[in-house]
Amino acid sequence: IDLFKLSSLFGPILIIVICQAIFIVIYSIFICFKVLGKNFDSAVMISGLIGHGLGATPTALANMTSISDKYGYSKKAFLVVPLVAAFLLDLFTMPCIILFINILS
Template identity: 45%
Template structure:
């Protein structure tokens, strides 16, 4: 999942995880946590960070 985030998006992370599980087996916890963190929490943090920087530097 971490490599997928490094490539820029949650779908990349999911695709990388699916490729890895073909060799090493599934990880249900990772498939639960990764989309939650990648799509939900990061969006909220980005909104707050962008607003803060716009208020400081805008």
């Protein structure tokens, strides 16, 4: 890959990543945290949501582990987030991806 040809895309990619980070934090704090119940379990789940929104399931687990190491363990969060992020999300997104590929091709 010739990285010099891709250097013109650095600005737009940086803007997209910054907007994504801002959106996931605002969405997590103001919508999901309130919907999940405003307790410790929901705070740990929100840290997993932010990690998953900015990366993948391992990032979500790393975020949740760092929160749990400092404030305490949440059994509910460590059951729900990996199950939803790793398994159920794949079951939902695969049909959506196939649908959009068929529509746009």
